[in-house]
Amino acid sequence: MTKIAWLTPFSRSSAIGQYSAIILEKLAAMAEVTIFASDLEDRAQAWLPDSDLRLLKRERSATIEAALAASDVAIYNLGNYYPYHGIIWDYSRRFPGICILHDLVMHPFFIDYYVYNQHNNAGYLREITYAHGEAGRILGEKVVRGEIDPMFFWSSATLLDYSMAKAALRGAEGAVVHSAYALGRLTEFSGFPVKHIPFPTPTIAHHPLAKSPPPQPRETVKLLTYGMINPNKCVDQVIEAIGTSGILRAQISYDVVGKLEPTYERLLRAGIDKYNLREHVTLHGYQPDETLYQMMADADVIINLRNPHYGESSWSLLEAAFFGRTTVVWKHGYYDEFPDDTVVKVNSLDTLRDGLEKLVVDTPDRYRRAERLRTYAESTFVTERYCDELLSFIERIRRQRPLLGLADFAAEQLYLLGAANDPSAVRRVADEIDRLRPS
Amino acid sequence: MNIALVNVKAPFVRGGAEYLIDSLAAKIVERGHRIVKIELPFNWNTPQNVLSHMLACRLIRLDPETIDLVIAIKFPAYYVPFANKKLWLVHQLRQVYELWGTNYQIFPSTPEGEGARAMVIAADNLYLREAKAIYTNSRIVAGRLKRFNDIDADGVLYPPLLNPELFGPGEFGDYFFYPSRMTTIKRQELAIEAMRHVRSNFKLVLAGKADHDAYDKHLRYKIAHYGLEDRVKLLGFISDEEKARLMSNAYAALYIPFDEDSYGYVTLEAFHSHKPVITLIDSGGTDEVIEDGLNGLILQPSAEALAEGMERLWADRAATRAMGEAAFETLDRHGIRWEHVLENLLGE
Numbered sequence: 096m097t098k099i100a101w102l103t104p105f106s107r108s109s110a111i112g113q114y115s116a117i118i119l120e121k122l123a124a125m126a127e128v129t130i131f132a133s134d135l136e137d138r139a140q141a142w143l144p145d146s147d148l149r150l151l152k153r154e155r156s157a158t159i160e161a162a163l164a165a166s167d168v169a170i171y172n173l174g175n176y177y178p179y180h181g182i183i184w185d186y187s188r189r190f191p192g193i194c195i196l197h198d199l200v201m202h203p204f205f206i207d208y209y210v211y212n213q214h215n216n217a218g219y220l221r222e223i224t225y226a227h228g229e230a231g232r233i234l235g236e237k238v239v240r241g242e243i244d245p246m247f248f249w250s251s252a253t254l255l256d257y258s259m260a261k262a263a264l265r266g267a268e269g270a271v272v273h274s275a276y277a278l279g280r281l282t283e284f285s286g287f288p289v290k291h292i293p294f295p296t297p298t299i300a301h302h303p304l305a306k307s308p309p310p311q312p313r314e315t316v317k318l319l320t321y322g323m324i325n326p327n328k329c330v331d332q333v334i335e336a337i338g339t340s341g342i343l344r345a346q347i348s349y350d351v352v353g354k355l356e357p358t359y360e361r362l363l364r365a366g367i368d369k370y371n372l373r374e375h376v377t378l379h380g381y382q383p384d385e386t387l388y389q390m391m392a393d394a395d396v397i398i399n400l401r402n403p404h405y406g407e408s409s410w411s412l413l414e415a416a417f418f419g420r421t422t423v424v425w426k427h428g429y430y431d432e433f434p435d436d437t438v439v440k441v442n443s444l445d446t447l448r449d450g451l452e453k454l455v456v457d458t459p460d461r462y463r464r465a466e467r468l469r470t471y472a473e474s475t476f477v478t479e480r481y482c483d484e485l486l487s488f489i490e491r492i493r494r495q496r497p498l499l500g501l502a503d504f505a506a507e508q509l510y511l512l513g514a515a516n517d518p519s520a521v522r523r524v525a526d527e528i529d530r531l532r533p534s
Numbered sequence: 535m536n537i538a539l540v541n542v543k544a545p546f547v548r549g550g551a552e553y554l555i556d557s558l559a560a561k562i563v564e565r566g567h568r569i570v571k572i573e574l575p576f577n578w579n580t581p582q583n584v585l586s587h588m589l590a591c592r593l594i595r596l597d598p599e600t601i602d603l604v605i606a607i608k609f610p611a612y613y614v615p616f617a618n619k620k621l622w623l624v625h626q627l628r629q630v631y632e633l634w635g636t637n638y639q640i641f642p643s644t645p646e647g648e649g650a651r652a653m654v655i656a657a658d659n660l661y662l663r664e665a666k667a668i669y670t671n672s673r674i675v676a677g678r679l680k681r682f683n684d685i686d687a688d689g690v691l692y693p694p695l696l697n698p699e700l701f702g703p704g705e706f707g708d709y710f711f712y713p714s715r716m717t718t719i720k721r722q723e724l725a726i727e728a729m730r731h732v733r734s735n736f737k738l739v740l741a742g743k744a745d746h747d748a749y750d751k752h753l754r755y756k757i758a759h760y761g762l763e764d765r766v767k768l769l770g771f772i773s774d775e776e777k778a779r780l781m782s783n784a785y786a787a788l789y790i791p792f793d794e795d796s797y798g799y800v801t802l803e804a805f806h807s808h809k810p811v812i813t814l815i816d817s818g819g820t821d822e823v824i825e826d827g828l829n830g831l832i833l834q835p836s837a838e839a840l841a842e843g844m845e846r847l848w849a850d851r852a853a854t855r856a857m858g859e860a861a862f863e864t865l866d867r868h869g870i871r872w873e874h875v876l877e878n879l880l881g882e
Contacts, residue, residue: 167644494649501585527592530660531585533652 097126097489100166102186104179105132105141105148110410111172111179111197116142117295122482129162131186134179151182163190168489173263174198177207184208184263193492194264195271199280199406201259210239222262231257255405261285268499269492271485273408274429280406288495290488294408295478300417304392309420309465314346316455319394319420321352321387322411324378326359329400329425329447331366336448338370343448346455349376350394352387391415395461396454397422400441404428412438413476419469421461423450437468502528535567535602535880542576542587542611547745549715550799551608551624554671557696558605558622561872562880570601574611581641581650584627588613588657605879606665609654613661620879621668622691623675624795630654631682632793638719659683669878672796672819691878692823692870695799700774701806703858704782706851709737709767710812710844711784713777714800716744716753716770720791721814724837726756729766731841734848736785743771781807786830786847786854790840794818805829805865810857812843823868829861 099122103115115130120143122128130141130148138144151159163169169192174180184204187194198204209219216239223235234257237243261284264270269288272278278291299305310317320330330351337343355363355378367376382390391397397415401407402425409429415422416437424430426440439454441447454461505524506515514520541555559569574591577583591613596604598617606612608625629640630651641647662668662679667688670676676687695701714720722740729738744750750770757766772780781787787804789797789811796819804811805823811830813820826832833843847854876882 490645493645494652496646497581497585497650497653500582501589504582504586505589524589524593527589530592531588531653531657533649533656 097486098165098167099126099128099489100131100163100169100192101128101172102131102133102151102169102183103172104134104174104176104183105130105143106134107140107142109134109179111174112142113298114197114295114410115172117298117478118481118485119143119146121295121478122485125482125486129166131159131162133181133183151186159186160189163192168192168268168493170195171267172197173201173204175201175204177204177212180204181208181212188266191266191268193269193271193489194267196260196264196277196281197273197408199258199260199272199277200254201263202254202257205259205262206238222259223257225265226259226261227257255403258406268496269488271488274406275432276428277406277408288488288491290484292481292484292488294410294413294476295481296476297410297413297417299388299414300472302388304388305418307392309462310393310395312458316347316395317393318347318349318396318398318451319352319390320350320398320400321391323356324351324353324359324363325356326362327401327403329402330363331359332444332447333398333400333451334363334366334370334372334376336444336451337375338366338372340448340452342452342455344372344375347375347451349398350379350390351377352379352382352390354381391418391420394420396420396451399423399430400425400447401430402427404430413472416468416472416476419465421454421465422468423447423454433468434471437464437471439464498528498532501531536570536600537562537567537603537605537880538570538572538596538601538616540572540574540604540606540611540614542574542591542608544576544578547715548743550796553696553799554622554624554693555607557693558875558879560696561876565876565880567880572596572614576610578627578629578640581647584610584641585650585653588654592661603880609658612665613657615664617666619665621662621665622875622879623668623670623679623687626658626675626678626682627654628678628793628795631678638792655682659685667878673822674819675795689878691875692868693796693799693802694870694872694875695802695806697774698802698806700778701803702778702782703808703862704779706785706855707783708735709739709784710786710788711739711741711780711804711809712788712790712800713741713772713781713803714789714791714798716740716742716749717746718749719794722753723756724790724835724840725788726753726760726762726766727837728840728844729762730760731838732765732844734845736844736848737765737767738788739767739769739780739784741769741772741777741780777803778807781809784809786844786858787811788813788840789817789820790814790835791817791820792835794820797823802865802870805861808858808862810847810854810861812840812847814840823864825864827857829857829864 105112119128130146131151133151135141135150136152138148141148169190171183171187171192171194173194174197205219205222209215220235223231267287270281271290271292273294275291278289281289367373397420399412399415399422404427423439426442439450441450509515539555539559562569576587588610591610594614596616604616604619607622609627612621633639641650662685669689669691670687671693673690676690679685679687712725716722725738753768781803787809789800790813794817801811811824813824814833814835816835824830831843833839
């Protein structure tokens with residue numbers, strides 16, 4: 096069986112850890128997997144504490160390196176959160192493998208990695224220049240001079256324009272992403288294979304409440320938004336849509352669940368007051384999972400808006416889909432990859448208002464969409480298939496290693512000969528190597 | 535003409551291909567042409583080495599102003615680019631073709647090994663087609679070329695001996711003779727195993743240089759272990775003259791490689807010496823000239839069958855002598871002549 100080293104955050108507070116656990120429970124029967132957790136000091140805190148689990152923080156790097164060298168392939172889960180992914184990225188550069196890219200942006204990661212933790216502005220500038228050339232360097236210099244607050248990126252579409260995925264994946268043997276959108280973005284620069292594999296089945300799909308049918312028609316149509324509540328979630332626009340629609344005011348209630356960003360909460364409460372919606376809109380703040388699941392089961396419509404999007408693949412959309420509740424999304428990025436007849440897609444306040452009104456008025460259509468969304472999710476997001484496709488991709492990556500090894504060898508020889516900057520010599524060698532590539 | 539013979543070789547290893555190149559060079563010179571032998575070192579210990587040598591061959595540039603014709607015979611020497619290039623194909627990298635999945639496979643059965651194998655096959659498919667003509671040294675090599683690469687050979691040119699006059703009929707001594715490079719694929723060990731089952735008093739004489747000392751030691755250990763020191767002689771390297779003398783006076787010859795590309799020089803040397811040859815059904819190209827019961831025996835690949843075959847020949851001296859005469863006549867019947875080879879390779 097294939098020996099896989101799987102590097103991931105794996106604490107029970109990590110969503111990527113949960114994703115890994117879902118995959119690895121199945122993959123363990125198909126491959127010889129060792130998990131290397133990046134965020135744990137104590138294995139009892141892990142998603143799968145009884146698995147073949149090693150703790151990156153508790154072992155010497157030499158033993159980790161030996162284990163990686165002995166594996167057939169290393170799988171690196173990369174994301175924006177430096178404390179979880181910094182050490183994973185370090186190993187990914189020393190032992191190239193397959194990177195599963197959970198965040199397309201990666202800019203906060205590099206700022207944390209270089210600027211805040213290493214106080215190495217030059218390193219950050221080098222990476223952003225590698226990723227975006229001269230324009231990147233200029234932007235990076237503004238950041239390090241303090242002319243741009245790095246956190247500005249978090250709320251700006253510019254964040255996606257300056258994705259650092261190219262830097263994050265430098266030297267990778269291959270990459271896995273979870274959306275066609277991310278695949279397209281990576282294909283723009285990647286010299287390595289990139290595979291889009293739809294998410295596995297989320298754990299919530301097996302929850303008894305997820306099996307419950309949508310609520311029977313009733314006087315009030317219940318809308319629900321959940322997650323971290325910040326401007327990106329467009330809750331203010333939903334409130335405005337309700338406030339400016341007689342149909343919606345008359346027939347809906349809107350629950351907002353999740354930790355609220357303070358500034359944004361003030362904005363939302365002002366909107367609620369402005370449109371006199373205290374009877375219709377409730378900001379619940381954080382709620383325990385079971386409470387949230389109960390509210391999801393009781394909801395008629397889940398509003399899962401992101402604008403702008405940051406190239407993410409939405410786990411919460413997946414959860415809504417497996418709950419079989421009609422879902423409203425912004426028409427772009429990953430969200431636009433769901434078929435048009437499964438979700439309601441909007442792209443402005445007006446289309447949001449129209450879409451919600453139609454869902455409220457046309458009850459049969461609301462039920463049809465809910466059913467189609469659940470069916471689509473159950474046939475698309477299948478853990479076993481995810482594992483099959485991943486193993487198939489691993490084999491593809493391993494098969495190309497001899498060719499890459501040859502290219503590395505030839506490049507080294509050209510460098511040693513002083514011919515690395517001779518375009519004709521490099522071209523001739525590159526052409527010959529390219530011809531050796533099996534079709 | 536100025537002719538470049540391009541070959542690869544493992545340093546300090548000499549086998550049939552090297553003999554073939556030397557013979558061809560000598561015969562071309564006899565015809566009045568100029569020859570340059572270009573020998574590139576080749577090391578197939580790892581897939582990366584194989585691929586590096588392939589690339590190295592592709593990066594060689596021979597000057598058409600000074601060379602009129604390139605003749606290549608082995609992988610990956612035939613990758614060297616040249617407009618007027620002909621192949622007398624003796625070897626592809628067999629380990630990625632018919633030897634894949636056998637004990638002789640050299641790349642690991644991993645995706646990495648399979649990837650390297652795919653690269654070799656893809657490169658063969660691409661670069662073999664550059665040649666102006668491809669002749670093979672046997673029908674079996676031509677068959678593989680067709681089967682694995684879908685390329686039709688332009689013909690089979692059976693390699694003659696360089697100095698056939700060295701070999702001639704002699705006495706029918708009390709030994710079977712197996713001169714060949716000592717390596718596992720030649721299966722000298724099987725011949726030793728067969729001698730354990732022999733009841734008659736004939737002997738086995740093995741000669742040839744071992745590719746690796748370990749194999750030589752292994753064979754000597756086997757001989758001692760079975761108590762066959764008086765009946766099996768392991769001579770190591772011997773001169774051509776000594777080989778001819780031993781062949782002339784042998785009772786019969788053995789040539790029992792596994793899936794050999796061609797009938798092998800041993801077979802020709804035996805036939806020139808009027809000796810029948812024992813081979814095995816899985817020995818490859820030997821059955822192109824050895825006919826069971828006419829000029830030799832073709833046996834099942836087991837020690838018992840080999841012992842029984844040797845006993846059978848030993849028991850009927852007259853029939854063995856007749857088979858030896860038939861063996862000599864086989865040479866003419868197949869037109870194994872240098873004139874025929876040169877006419878095709880040189881186009882004259």
